[in-house]
Amino acid sequence: MGVTARCAFWCALLPLLLSLPLAGGRGAEEGQASAVPSKLESVLGRDVATAYEGDAGRIIDLLVDRDGTVRAAVVEFGGFLGIGTRKVAIEWAAFRFSGRSIAVDVSREQIRAAPEYKATDSTSLVRATNE
Amino acid sequence: MPSALRRSERGLDWFTFFVADIQTGFGPFLAVYLTTQKWNQADIGLILAIGSLTGLASQLPGGWLVDVAPSKRRIAMLAVVGIGISALLIALMPSFLGILVAKLLHVASSSVLGPAIAAITLGLVGHAAVGPRLGRNARFASIGNGLAAGLMGAIGYLISPQAVFLVTAALALPTLATLIQIRESDIDPTLADGGLNGPAASLAAAPVGIGRLLRKRSLVVLTFALFLFHAANAAMLPLVGTEMAMRSDRVVLPIVGTEISMGQWASALIALCIVVPQLVVAAIAPGVGRLAVAWGRRPVLLVGFAALPARAAILAINSDPWVIVAAQVLDGICGAVLGVLVPLSLADIARGSGRFNLAQGVAASATGIGAAASTAVAGYLATAFGSGTAFLGLAITAAAAFVTLLVAMPETAPKTSMV
Numbered sequence: 087m088g089v090t091a092r093c094a095f096w097c098a099l100l101p102l103l104l105s106l107p108l109a110g111g112r113g114a115e116e117g118q119a120s121a122v123p124s125k126l127e128s129v130l131g132r133d134v135a136t137a138y139e140g141d142a143g144r145i146i147d148l149l150v151d152r153d154g155t156v157r158a159a160v161v162e163f164g165g166f167l168g169i170g171t172r173k174v175a176i177e178w179a180a181f182r183f184s185g186r187s188i189a190v191d192v193s194r195e196q197i198r199a200a201p202e203y204k205a206t207d208s209t210s211l212v213r214a215t216n217e
Numbered sequence: 218m219p220s221a222l223r224r225s226e227r228g229l230d231w232f233t234f235f236v237a238d239i240q241t242g243f244g245p246f247l248a249v250y251l252t253t254q255k256w257n258q259a260d261i262g263l264i265l266a267i268g269s270l271t272g273l274a275s276q277l278p279g280g281w282l283v284d285v286a287p288s289k290r291r292i293a294m295l296a297v298v299g300i301g302i303s304a305l306l307i308a309l310m311p312s313f314l315g316i317l318v319a320k321l322l323h324v325a326s327s328s329v330l331g332p333a334i335a336a337i338t339l340g341l342v343g344h345a346a347v348g349p350r351l352g353r354n355a356r357f358a359s360i361g362n363g364l365a366a367g368l369m370g371a372i373g374y375l376i377s378p379q380a381v382f383l384v385t386a387a388l389a390l391p392t393l394a395t396l397i398q399i400r401e402s403d404i405d406p407t408l409a410d411g412g413l414n415g416p417a418a419s420l421a422a423a424p425v426g427i428g429r430l431l432r433k434r435s436l437v438v439l440t441f442a443l444f445l446f447h448a449a450n451a452a453m454l455p456l457v458g459t460e461m462a463m464r465s466d467r468v469v470l471p472i473v474g475t476e477i478s479m480g481q482w483a484s485a486l487i488a489l490c491i492v493v494p495q496l497v498v499a500a501i502a503p504g505v506g507r508l509a510v511a512w513g514r515r516p517v518l519l520v521g522f523a524a525l526p527a528r529a530a531i532l533a534i535n536s537d538p539w540v541i542v543a544a545q546v547l548d549g550i551c552g553a554v555l556g557v558l559v560p561l562s563l564a565d566i567a568r569g570s571g572r573f574n575l576a577q578g579v580a581a582s583a584t585g586i587g588a589a590a591s592t593a594v595a596g597y598l599a600t601a602f603g604s605g606t607a608f609l610g611l612a613i614t615a616a617a618a619f620v621t622l623l624v625a626m627p628e629t630a631p632k633t634s635m636v
Contacts, residue, residue, distance in 0.1 A: 131253040146252045162252065166487040167370050168245030170458020202459075204600070205258070 173203040180214035228398025235392035237361030250378040254311040279328025280578025293333040299326030301389025308382035332577040335560040340409025352506020355556035363495030411573025424571030445618035447587030452595030497549020521554025522619040529612030565629035
């Protein structure tokens with residue numbers, strides 16, 4: 087069993103070692119992309135932090151009005167291994183883009199109080215906090 | 218010879234451990250990964266629906282296939298390879314076609330792997346010793362589950378969601394290595410199908426008709442009770458998770474004294490809710506296996522089925538995070554009892570039929586249908602009437618599962634194995 091255990095250990099470690107330089111390479115590529123201001127990027131799946139407390143979420147959908155103007159984004163917060171995640175619709179004006187990071191001007195209390203986003207409902211949006 | 222058998226048994230220990238590891242990433246985490254791969258919600262919903270429908274449809278054929286397969290070890294090997302390839306496809310080819318193929322491959326492999334583990338166990342130790350041995354399987358599986366949840370959660374958070382599937386694919390290799398430790402010659406293929414050996418074998422050479430097995434009262438009652446149980450159980454943890462995310466206030470860590478963000482705290486509590494039951498299963502599952510021999514199956518099953526309505530009732534009236542975590546101990550009791558007693562009762566019921574694995578497919582189908590119904594109904598109740606009502610609905614369903622067993626389930630243990 088000693089051999090099996092050792093094999094198991096290295097097999098588990100190998101992809102970790104492999105994925106480290108991979109992740110580094112991707113970071114460099116992204117750095118380049120932000121150096122060209124006119125380049126357009128997808129925001130789907132991008133990380134979002136609330137402005138004050140830094141709770142992390144991820145943009146999973148964009149909501150537009152009849153004219154096609156983006157009015158809100160659906161952000162998925164929290165959870166562990168996909169269990170207990172929470173989808174909240176936040177008005178587009180609350181999003182702040184600076185370089186690689188996206189922040190939203192809403193507080194954790196607002197996210198906590200917001201209803202879970204459902205595609206079928208008429209959406210109630212979380213508004214930007216007025217400073 | 219006895220030391221060779223011990224080597225096979227130790228192989229089985231670690232095989233159940235690693236199978237639990239390679240299955241962790243395929244759960245709700247897949248949806249999180251796909252959003253990071255720029256998948257839209259409609260496609261994610263579609264792929265998950267295809268997965269659960271094919272999953273339901275494949276349980277019976279999967280069990281049947283394990284029954285007719287001459288080598289249970291070889292078919293388990295193919296299933297592990299299938300899961301490894303599936304994980305690799307998910308990591309490297311996150312297009313719709315790639316994920317669809319990966320999902321179908323994973324579903325087909327899992328429907329075979331579940332019954333194959335129990336079949337190898339029964340074929341290895343025989344019916345008389347299978348109770349405690351299933352307890353040992355459950356212990357190693359839950360240690361694997363608990364460690365994998367921690368490991369995969371950390372990898373997904375610290376490295377990338379993609380790395381979770383690369384690690385999963387890599388873990389298929391030690392899984393195969395441990396399976397090879399189980400010697401083919403130690404697995405009796407007739408016993409593994411729930412057939413009889415020795416002098417009785419000539420009387421029941423061919424497997425009994427499928428219809429005759431399916432009409433057995435004990436199988437019908439157990440299947441219906443399992444459907445109700447999972448209709449009550451499956452939605453409970455996701456609902457707890459959502460509750461945690463909504464209710465946890467600003468948190469100051471008791472010992473360290475620093476405040477952590479709401480999102481991190483909710484995630485940590487959910488992680489605790491996942492790990493606590495695994496610890497309980499690891500601690501008590503072998504004891505449950507021995508009790509099932511000493512007391513008989515019925516009383517132990519009833520204890521496990523009683524723990525679920527108790528847990529649901531606690532969740533319905535209480536929303537304190539620590540009480541919720543404590544109530545997860547009851548989930549561990551359910552997990553240990555069902556993990557051991559379901560395959561054990563099925564081995565009793567299918568004994569001499571040569572269709573043990575088909576019976577497992579029947580139970581797995583009922584489990585899957587119950588779980589699907591659970592998420593749909595509880596989700597509706599939670600949005601329409603609040604989570605308290607949803608937990609109450611789940612508690613009533615759980616009580617119905619208990620009453621079904623209490624009223625209609627016969628003792629299935631063979632008379633001779635009772636002390």
